[in-house]
Amino acid sequence: MSTRAPLSAIALVSPVQAMIGAIIFLPALYVFWLSLNQSSFGQQASFVGLANYAKVLADPYFWKALLNTVIVVAVVVHVELLIGLAMALFFASGVPFRPLLLAIVLAPYAVSEVSAVVMWRFLFEPDVGMMSRLLASIGLPPIEWAVNPNHGLAMVSLLSIWLHLPFSFIILYAARLSIPSDLYEAAAIDGASAWTSFRRVTLPLLMPALLIAALFRYIFAFRLFSEVWLMTGGGPARSTEVLAVYLYLEAFRYNAFGPAAATGWLLVLASLLLALFYLRRLYREMFARA
């Protein structure tokens, strides 16, 4: 152990600490202070206690945004985990041209939200979109994401799944590859069917990775902003807002910094609560079955 120079060690770490402190840590504290004050552009802040939280919690648009967020997050995370799991098992069972296929499947991870919005909007464009025409040819109406709030949220979910599926998939795939193949051989010798070996071998051993993927995706999906902002802008009539969009509009359109800051902390709190609840439930199920 070369432990002789703790001073230089700290000197090497300090620039990173300074940046994190100035750009993330102090602002986070400042947001908390702001959430207890009434303030706006060029206005002196005045202490109002929890009034901002009360104001936000009494706003029907906040509840609408929270509901939208919870629905979209639940759909996106579960569908992603399900498809990701299926794909992980599929890839592990041996696919042709695996490296190439893997590269293609992971590619959306590098695509910016703005480009993704252009792709998906054009696919579903009511007049000229390929998907709209495909839907029309089997007798279905086009998806009117700009008019119908449910369609708008469905498009947002689709876009979100497309962008983040690589993340869920790769975590589950790595975990699946780390399961030793002897276990499957032993199960096969004992006469286990494919379904039994999935239930008794794959699923229990993948559970930690599933939990981690779920936790990460819950926390990240909860801050969903760009997809909604670029797809619907929260409209029509504020019906597709999610929490992050609500926060942004409060701050920069209605110039209400206090309520916006309170929303920020409520967002963090809600995402943590949901993630914790979900994790506990999964853990319990895991141990009840084991």
Next chain:
Amino acid sequence: MIWHRSFTRNLIQVEIPVLLVLAFALAPFLWMLLTSIKPNADLSQFPLRYLPSSTTFEHYRTLIQRTSFPINLLNSLLIASGAVLLGLATSVPAAYSFSRFRFRGRRTLMTSFLVINMFPIVLLIIPLFVLMRALGLIDTFIGVIIGHSTFSIPFSIWMLVSYFNAIPRDLDEAAMIDGASRLQTIRLVVLPLVMPGIVTTAIYVFITSWNEYLFAMMLSGETVRPVTVALQLFIGEFTVQWGILTAGGTIIALPVTILFLFVQKRLVGGLTAGAVKS
């Protein structure tokens, strides 16, 4: 008959899933690319025209000659490069220190980087806006670069530390016994070995910064506006001109996707290691 059965089975179990997976991941991207090189007449043709009747770069030409897109591209390039330089200049020494020294608070600091990753940027936009305005950094390269490099620090550090840890300490010690100073050891022994990790991290920071939208939108005016924000404005401006929009989308997405393909394997290794070990 056995051949026939296994053929159908193969079709259901392998070929169709492969096609589905390919279609979902690739089709939107490919369709955007195809659209961007189609003449305008092809776009509204009925029934749908899949392949262009003739290849054209007119949309790209319009985008580059008639709009601010070239400047936005340059801005994005400057911002992302700046974020890479600043990010590496601070993360590499820190990662070296985390890997080679044992000091009080080391573990806490490492964990705190993971926790910080959980903080949504959207929570920070108000204070960051206020802070940057007070410092006069609104609509400046420095402001956006500092933000982007800071947001990528946590992941960079975890990634780099695992690369530094993979180099046996015996190598450092052998070099120092042979009379090399610590700096020489770093320069001649450690850095060359850790270079693949540094390149991977650099590309990660570049892609994240290039793609970032929310912070850039909030902080940039006309002077430093990056491509992501510019394309979003074009979506409002050229609503029905899908040729131009898909050309813009392609220019933004294609280069970084290719860059990503080069380091995909290593990045994924770092990502899964970070996620699973945490």
